[in-house]
Amino acid sequence: DYEQAYLGHGYKELAIPPGPGGQFALDPHALHIWPRGGSMMIALPNADGSFTCTVFWPLEGRGSFAAFRTPEDLALFFSATYPDALGLMPTLTADYFRNPTGTLVTIRSRPWYYRDRVVLLGDACHAVVPFYGQGANAAFEDCAVLSETLARHAPDREAAFAQYESLRKPHTDALADLSLANFVEMRDHSASRAFRLTRRLEQELHRLFPRRFVPLYTLVTFTRTPYAEAVARARRQARALKATAAAAAAVVLVVALWLLLGRGGGR
Ligand SMILES: Cc1cc2nc3c(=O)[nH]c(=O)nc-3n(C[C@H](O)[C@H](O)[C@H](O)COP(=O)(O)OP(=O)(O)OC[C@H]3O[C@@H](n4cnc5c(N)ncnc54)[C@H](O)[C@@H]3O)c2cc1C
Known part of the structure; x- marks a missing residue:
């Protein structure tokens, strides 16, 4: 029983070298994501002050690995798509044309x-x-x-x-x-305000109820909760949150009606 499923995207590693004096060119305590809807670049810090950037692009078509054959094509695309990163990547052309393009596969067996x-x-x-x-x-x-x-x-x-x-x-x-x-979440949703608001709300709930509410990302990344249990718990939490939100909305509605009718009756 064996399955290997490749994504239509591949990846390539690029670099942001340390700034003058060896300091990090970006905040080293963050996972940097340049979400571009359908593709993205990320950057993770290294101990020597550099960052390893990874671009996840389609293998074929517009904005894909197959689309860039010359340094000029690449520079044009980067200046339009990742303008803030381009100035931090002096070795971009050499890295891009030297480093291999990797494929991304899921294997179930x-x-x-x-x-x-x-x-x-x-x-x-x-x-x-x-x-x-x-x-x-x-x-x-x-x-x-x-x-x-x-x-x-x-x-x-x-x-x-x-x-x-x-x-x-x-x-x-x-x-x-x-x-x-x-x-999908990183490349398509992480830039949206609704996504960031939801994440902030989850963190706040976790701060208020550290045992009762633990966001899925925290369960997966910072605990040893087995993955399927983390998913099941996240679903239970989402259901409980929805029920609480519905109950709160019902209370607000009842109070609003009561105030309206009460005011009407008083006239
Ligand atoms: C872009 C990218 C980013 C990733 N980021 C993370 C991350 O942030 N965190 C994380 O936890 N995981 C990450 N991973 C996944 C992680 O790299 C792998 O899950 C992990 O390396 C798997 O370890 P492994 O020992 O099972 O296999 P491998 O690391 O692939 O080791 C298998 C070894 O066997 C050797 N080998 C193969 N065939 C033979 C042979 N016939 N004889 C002798 N030797 C052989 C290979 O050369 C290799 O060295 C990432 C993967 C990718 C591609």
């Missing part, structure tokens, strides 16, 4: 083991697209779970492999879906 001889971990059995930054983390979680099942079933390795796969598979499948959905 089963089984992950053969008898008691071979077992797969990490990308070999569940590669995901990199938009939740969890691929390596998921591989480390595989190691932790496999280590536990090996200890629990020793010396029966096949039973340990079978339990490891059944414990991990639902969560790596959930991560594959989360990672694909986050690409």
Whole structure:
């Protein structure tokens, strides 16, 4: 049971070198995103003061990797699409034409083991697209779970492999879906005011009720909550929020009606 699904987008790494004196050219405590609807560039800080930028562009068509054949084409596109970043990227042309264009694939497979001889971990059995930054983390979680099942079933390795796969598979499948959905969110929605307002509201709710409300991104990125459980909890929270908002709206409506009718009756 094996599936590999490629995105129509690829990626390429570029660089923002350190500024004069070795300091960061951008805030190093942020994930920088240039969302452009259908494509994007991100930048992540390195320990030496530089940033690694990654462009995620279509492989073909307008604004794609196939569209830029000369340094002039590239410079024109960057000055129109990422004007604030262009001045920070003196090695853009060399980086762009030297660095490879990578593809982005989701792999779902089963089984992950053969008898008691071979077992797969990490990308070999569940590669995901990199938009939740969890691929390596998921591989480390595989190691932790496999280590536990090996200890629990020793010396029966096949039973340990079978339990490891059944414990991990639902969560790596959930991560594959989360990672694909986050690409759309990062490139198409993260610039919108509604998106940022929702994120701020989630953070505020988490600050007020740190145990009862934990945003999905926080659950996935900063806790060891297994991915499928994080998704289920986020759905429960969203339902509860909707119910609370509906109840609050109903109360406001009743109070407004009461005030209106009360005022009308008093005349
Ligand atoms: C652009 C991008 C950004 C990412 N960002 C993040 C992130 O921010 N956070 C995160 O957690 N994950 C991230 N990931 C995912 C992460 O890189 C992978 O999930 C992780 O490297 C998987 O580790 P692995 O050991 O399973 O496989 P790999 O890292 O692919 O290791 C497999 C190794 O096996 C070697 N190999 C292959 N075939 C053979 C052979 N026949 N003989 C001997 N050796 C062989 C390969 O050369 C390779 O070194 C990102 C991935 C990409 C593409």
